[in-house]
Amino acid sequence: MATVNKSKESALKQVLVIRDDLNMRKGKMVAQGAHASQLAIMVCAERPLFEGWFKEWMAGAFTKICVRAKDEKELLEILNAAKSAGLPAALVTDSGFTEFKGVKTHTAVGIGPAPSALIDKVTGQLGLL
Secondary structure, X not given: OOOOOOOOOOOEEEEEEEEXXXXXXXXXXXXXXXXXXXHHHHHHHHOHHHHHHHHHHHOOOOOEEEEEEOOHHHHHHHHHHXXXXXXXXXXXXXXXXXXXXHOOEEEEEEEEXXXXXXXXXXXOOOOEO
């Protein structure tokens, strides 16, 4: 893999936003973050608008940052802000089979891959997980 000198602002990354209020088991939280990552990458791969980011991502370092949303309201606000900013983003809705007493529950959002500076405008205020 070739080394590319990019600024932090233009380097691609993905941010995974996980709800903090659900008190998920660690394994469940990791699985929900993985779902968010995969779904957001699929959004990026399927839309011509994001083709350049997708190709660069597939040749890169796969930088991921995990942050927390305090509740469902904040999670959905972040999702809407990401989409409004023109970023690839996806919502994970858990089926409720293993947790959440059978109730479908929004658990996570994946944003990117996209330039760090663009994602930071949407998620920069969120605390690390």
